[in-house]
Amino acid sequence: MTPESTVLMAAYNASMNxxxxxxxxxxxxxxLAADxxxxxxxxxxxxxxLLAGDTIWLRRFATHPAKFSALAGMLDLPAPSGLTHSFGEDLAPLLAYRQRLDAIITQWAAQVSAADLAQTFEYHNTKGDLFHKRFGSxxxxxxNHQTHHRGQASTLLSQAGVDIGVTDLLVMVPDIDAP
Structure with missing residues (x-):
């Protein structure tokens, strides 16, 4: 990851959501509720x-030594009870929370530097196991997790007869001037 690709992925994430x-x-x-x-x-x-996963990760990212100001409020949000945590069974509260997270992700992405991405990041998974990984990875x-599950959601929508439209990241990759 680079700072530029982080910003691109944040924009893609918000657009696709x-x-x-x-x-x-x-x-x-x-x-929407049908199994x-x-x-x-x-x-x-x-x-x-997706909301649970994003909240869990953003709360972890808030502990990064860079102390990203965009993530300052994440630790004030309640931690999801797990990966199947429910933020509601109606679309409206999910949308409101999604938009809140996407705004935070967009602001955070603009704060990430190459040095931040190169640092070793320490975090605990939901089982309490400790990991040390490169922050960029x-x-x-x-x-990638967001894209994976949005792909599943896109398939579920398609099966229900709703076309989400073009979802390719390439649409958001800026053109460059040819030499």
């Missing part, structure tokens, strides 16, 4: 998992 929630809003609640045999059951379960996992 907007598309995901807009597409999900076209379904009745019963369709579709996905990793986290329903579309709402998958969306809740952990940030890469953070964004």
């Amino acid at each position: 907007q598309k995901l929630y807009a597409a999900a809003a076209r379904l009745p609640h019963g369709e 579709r045999k996905a990793f986290f059951g329903s579309l709402l379960g998958t969306m809740n998992h 952990v940030v890469q996992h953070f964004f």
Whole structure:
């Protein structure tokens, strides 16, 4: 990861989440809550998992030695009870929390430096195990995790007859002038 790719991934994340929630809003609640045999059951379960995962990681990132000011409030938020934590069973509260997290992620990404990404990052997983990894690799996992589960959500929407539209990162990669 580079600082530039971190900013790009944050923008991509926010854009795709907007598309995901807009597409999900076209379904009745019963369709959102229906068990579709996905990793986290329903579309709402998958969306809740994304919120839980992002909250867990952002709370961890708030402990980085760089003390990112954009993450200062993350430790004031309640820690999710686990990876299946529910932030609600209706789309509106999930959307409000999603938008809050995406704004924090966007602000944080702009604060990340190459030196921050190169540092060793210490964190505990949800089982309490201690890890030491390069922060840039952990940030890469953070964004990959989001993309992975949004892909699942996109499939669930498609199965319900809703097209989320183009989801390729390449659309957001800036063109450069040819030599």
